[in-house]
Amino acid sequence: MTLAALHTPTARRLWEFHGGLHLPDHKRESTGAPVRRAPVPARLVLPLQQHIGMPSHLLVQPGQAVLKGQLIARPNGQVSAALHAPTSGTVVAIAEHVVPHPSGLAAPCVVIESDGHDAWAELPPPMPDWATRDPAELRERVRWAGVVGMGGAAFPSSVKLAPGPDREIHTLIVNGAECEPYITCDDLLMREHAARVIAGALIIRHVVGARRVLVGIEDNKPEAAAAMRRAAAVDCRIEVVVIPTKYPSGGEKQLVRVLTGVEVPSHGIPAQVGIVCHNVGTAAAVADAVLDGRPLISRIVTLTGGGVREPCNLEALIGTPARELVAQAGGYAPDAAKLILGGPMMGFALPDDGVPITKAANCLLVPTTAESPDPGPPLACIRCGRCADVCPVELLPQQLYWWARAKDLDRAQDYDLFDCIECGCCAHVCPSHIPLVQYYRYAKTEAWAKEQDKRRAEQARRRHEARVTRLERQESERKAKLRKKKEELDAPAGDPGTDPKKAAIQAAVERAAAKKAALAAQGVTPANTADLSPAQQRQVDAAEARRTVAPEGTD
Amino acid sequence: MAFPTLSSPHTARPNETRRVMAEVLLALLPGIAALVWYFGWGVVINIALASAVAVAAEAAVLALRGRPALPAVSDLSTLVTAWLFAVSVPPTLPWWLTLVGIVFAVVVVKHLYGGMGQNPFNPAMAGYVLLLVSYPVQMTAWLPPSVLTEHPLTFSQSLAVIFQGAPPAGLAWDAITQATPLDVMRQKLGLSYTIAEIRQSPLWGDFGGRGWEWVGNWFLLGGVYLLWRRVITWHIPAAMLGALLFAAGVFWLVDPNTHPFPAFHLFTGGTILGAFFIATDPVTACTTPRGQLVYGAAIGLLVYAIRSWGGYPDAVAFSVLLLNLAAPTIDNYTRPRVFGHAGGGQRED
Numbered sequence: 023m024t025l026a027a028l029h030t031p032t033a034r035r036l037w038e039f040h041g042g043l044h045l046p047d048h049k050r051e052s053t054g055a056p057v058r059r060a061p062v063p064a065r066l067v068l069p070l071q072q073h074i075g076m077p078s079h080l081l082v083q084p085g086q087a088v089l090k091g092q093l094i095a096r097p098n099g100q101v102s103a104a105l106h107a108p109t110s111g112t113v114v115a116i117a118e119h120v121v122p123h124p125s126g127l128a129a130p131c132v133v134i135e136s137d138g139h140d141a142w143a144e145l146p147p148p149m150p151d152w153a154t155r156d157p158a159e160l161r162e163r164v165r166w167a168g169v170v171g172m173g174g175a176a177f178p179s180s181v182k183l184a185p186g187p188d189r190e191i192h193t194l195i196v197n198g199a200e201c202e203p204y205i206t207c208d209d210l211l212m213r214e215h216a217a218r219v220i221a222g223a224l225i226i227r228h229v230v231g232a233r234r235v236l237v238g239i240e241d242n243k244p245e246a247a248a249a250m251r252r253a254a255a256v257d258c259r260i261e262v263v264v265i266p267t268k269y270p271s272g273g274e275k276q277l278v279r280v281l282t283g284v285e286v287p288s289h290g291i292p293a294q295v296g297i298v299c300h301n302v303g304t305a306a307a308v309a310d311a312v313l314d315g316r317p318l319i320s321r322i323v324t325l326t327g328g329g330v331r332e333p334c335n336l337e338a339l340i341g342t343p344a345r346e347l348v349a350q351a352g353g354y355a356p357d358a359a360k361l362i363l364g365g366p367m368m369g370f371a372l373p374d375d376g377v378p379i380t381k382a383a384n385c386l387l388v389p390t391t392a393e394s395p396d397p398g399p400p401l402a403c404i405r406c407g408r409c410a411d412v413c414p415v416e417l418l419p420q421q422l423y424w425w426a427r428a429k430d431l432d433r434a435q436d437y438d439l440f441d442c443i444e445c446g447c448c449a450h451v452c453p454s455h456i457p458l459v460q461y462y463r464y465a466k467t468e469a470w471a472k473e474q475d476k477r478r479a480e481q482a483r484r485r486h487e488a489r490v491t492r493l494e495r496q497e498s499e500r501k502a503k504l505r506k507k508k509e510e511l512d513a514p515a516g517d518p519g520t521d522p523k524k525a526a527i528q529a530a531v532e533r534a535a536a537k538k539a540a541l542a543a544q545g546v547t548p549a550n551t552a553d554l555s556p557a558q559q560r561q562v563d564a565a566e567a568r569r570t571v572a573p574e575g576t577d
Numbered sequence: 578m579a580f581p582t583l584s585s586p587h588t589a590r591p592n593e594t595r596r597v598m599a600e601v602l603l604a605l606l607p608g609i610a611a612l613v614w615y616f617g618w619g620v621v622i623n624i625a626l627a628s629a630v631a632v633a634a635e636a637a638v639l640a641l642r643g644r645p646a647l648p649a650v651s652d653l654s655t656l657v658t659a660w661l662f663a664v665s666v667p668p669t670l671p672w673w674l675t676l677v678g679i680v681f682a683v684v685v686v687k688h689l690y691g692g693m694g695q696n697p698f699n700p701a702m703a704g705y706v707l708l709l710v711s712y713p714v715q716m717t718a719w720l721p722p723s724v725l726t727e728h729p730l731t732f733s734q735s736l737a738v739i740f741q742g743a744p745p746a747g748l749a750w751d752a753i754t755q756a757t758p759l760d761v762m763r764q765k766l767g768l769s770y771t772i773a774e775i776r777q778s779p780l781w782g783d784f785g786g787r788g789w790e791w792v793g794n795w796f797l798l799g800g801v802y803l804l805w806r807r808v809i810t811w812h813i814p815a816a817m818l819g820a821l822l823f824a825a826g827v828f829w830l831v832d833p834n835t836h837p838f839p840a841f842h843l844f845t846g847g848t849i850l851g852a853f854f855i856a857t858d859p860v861t862a863c864t865t866p867r868g869q870l871v872y873g874a875a876i877g878l879l880v881y882a883i884r885s886w887g888g889y890p891d892a893v894a895f896s897v898l899l900l901n902l903a904a905p906t907i908d909n910y911t912r913p914r915v916f917g918h919a920g921g922g923q924r925e926d
Binding site for chain 2: 126287289354359360366368375389396415437438444449450451452453
């Protein structure tokens with residue numbers, strides 16, 4: 023271990039972002055042992071939506087046998103992800119199952135019963151020559167492999183690999199900051215598979231056409247940084263940068279700021295400023311897909327907190343129920359208070375440990391009551407401003423809270439509600455223990471709903487207006503026609519010879535008279551009962567019938 | 578296994594309103610000790626009386642509002658109001674005036690506006706100003722500091738003065754009370770004395786009134802403690818004291834005979850107490866950093882203006898209340914630039 027290398031000052035200048043927190047990091051609990059492979063569970067539950075975007079399009083039916091790595095759902099549209107069977111077995115059901123989501127609601131899932139063989143399907147060929155391949159081909163491979171952002175956002179990676187033709191990407195940032203307390207899956211991944219992460223980073227660099235790669239790692243992970251430095255020695259365009267530990271430096275826009283000094287525009291993405299950012303886990307998954315042709319079917323999950331007996335990191339198949347992983351970590355300690363998916367700052371509490379691990383599930387945190395006490399009923403806001411001091415986006419959380427509470431969504435948006443990254447710093451320091459982030463989530467949801475209503479109302483208004491104009495136009499056209507007709511009638515009849523229309527009418531009248539005369543000469547008299555429709559015929563018959571039954575002499 | 582689902586963050590919270598308030602009370606102790614040292618037991622009696630009335634008033638009004646009394650009373654905010662009021666009024670103030678002032682502060686200024694966190698005006702200062710406007714004689718009759726008086730009041734004499742309104746046997750009111758240094762300065766300047774002549778009197782110490790200046794120093798110590806504990810930030814005290822010093826300095830440079838030197842303004846009256854404990858009340862002050870600078874500076878300038886040209890000797894309470902009115906507007910126009918919005922960030926290379 024060359025720890026000394028870490029203390030050599032890097033030439034790179036680092037930047038600051040406002041606020042943030044220095045939290046007790048609790049990393050050591052779960053970094054004592056190497057990553058273990060969790061056993062294949064008897065049943066795997068795979069939600070069809072583990073990513074941002076459209077749910078995947080299902081390709082299998084209940085009862086169908088599947089092999090490990092077999093595609094069972096394909097991406098449905100551009101922003102969507104593929105899904106593969108994590109082990110071999112049988113699809114036993116396609117049903118609603120509780121998924122890891124804050125709502126605790128159920129969503130469509132594929133349930134696979136393992137056959138215990140863990141037999142691989144035929145995989146696409148490895149691409150050791152990726153450096154000479156077309157980026158589009160590599161992007162398609164990543165899309166096939168179902169890789170999503172593994173830092174927690176689960177945004178389909180292939181989309182981020184296509185920044186668009188008009189956006190020139192100069193820098194790829196690989197996010198190994200792992201700034202939330204307790205979580206160590208990226209730390210262990212970098213320690214144990216640094217070469218894989220670097221290989222993935224180089225592939226992504228090639229695909230997006232970036233000139234350089236910056237790997238950001240917080241300084242509380244010296245072993246990971248040292249391993250990454252060693253692995254990065256293969257290419258001089260990769261620089262491993264150790265950054266100060268400060269929550270939330272692992273936030274995408276915060277990390278971009280720390281490493282490059284650039285502020286990604288509000289409501290914008292890093293690609294707008296020539297930067298693409300990927301998590302270390304994503305980079306490794308990309309390397310797996312390209313170098314081995316292996317889809318994303320497993321990930322490293324940190325099991326930690328005082329509420330599990332043996333905190334550790336496990337490589338778990340996607341779809342493994344949380345409770346089986348907890349069991350692998352020695353089970354619950356008696357004072358386990360909560361089950362949190364993710365970290366203590368941004369993770370959400372799971373109602374039940376039957377939910378499956380998804381692609382974005384980096385950590386299962388089981389805190390004790392002492393680690394995560396009930397904050398008690400919130401008191402009134404005293405506008406002390408500590409929230410504003412720690413806000414990494416430099417919002418005024420105390421004012422946002424005020425507007426959110428008053429349901430004044432316009433004011434809340436005027437105070438840049440949608441720039442909030444929900445990092446939880448404000449709520450953490452609030453002396454009145456107000457669940458501030460919850461208020462902002464509520465206000466955002468309300469604002470979205472209102473926006474949608476407004477859009478619908480706008481559409482309806484436009485439709486209504488179009489109809490009114492159409493009716494008015496038709497009415498005025500009708501009136502114009504009538505007026506014209508009237509004028510024609512009123513106008514004194516001119517010499518038919520001068521008016522072609524009148525001449526035509528005159529000619530028609532003459533033709534008809536001539537025809538009538540000709541027919542009369544042949545003995546045919548005109549009858550209007552020829553060419554009757556069946557309905558008219560019926561009416562005529564009915565009238566005839568009435569006439570015959572009517573008493574005589576009444577006409 | 579089923580678990581409770583509370584909202585994130587899931588951390589143990591490091592701060593607590595009650596602890597914040599307790600730190601303010603703690604920070605007031607050195608100043609209070611100095612007040613007791615120089616002005617006698619009346620200060621302690623006032624604090625005890627004000628605290629009891631404040632807690633009772635808060636409990637009563639919460640009962641009327643149908644709110645649980647215990648969490649609100651135990652946040653200690655009402656004690657902060659009571660203590661700030663008690664250290665601002667003269668140590669001989671009749672008990673019923675304390676009662677009126679505190680009840681007004683707690684019931685009208687705090688709870689009629691919605692209670693904790695909702696009041697636009699600083700309750701202690703509103704109570705103080707109500708009394709100052711309505712009972713100017715009682716509110717400006719201060720004891721001379723103990724270093725100057727021949728008749729320091731004992732504890733029982735103080736009780737008698739406060740609760741029975743009776744000066745100690747054989748002494749007239751005039752023998753035991755005295756105008757404050759700020760008042761003396763005003764009156765004498767009004768009579769066309771020069772500063773040098775006014776300062777001949779033994780009433781004066783190094784900077785301000787004797788005794789008074791030391792009370793200011795001890796409150797300053799408490800203020801530094803609050804800064805260190807991050808209960809307050811530097812913005813409001815620095816802006817307020819800076820603006821006051823600046824205004825005083827300009828006029829003093831123009832004519833040092835008719836304008837007291839800047840340090841005088843700093844160490845007399847309620848300047849230090851106001852800068853660190855009163856103007857910094859988070860509920861009623863500005864909340865944006867730039868807004869706090871504007872707010873503090875405006876208070877400092879107003880203090881100088883009212884002291885120099887206004888009808889009252891001291892002006893901290895008036896200035897704070899006036900700026901309380903302006904705080905929401907100042908906040909609105911001094912919002913910080915949000916990350917990623919125009920005007921920030923650097924392009925590398």
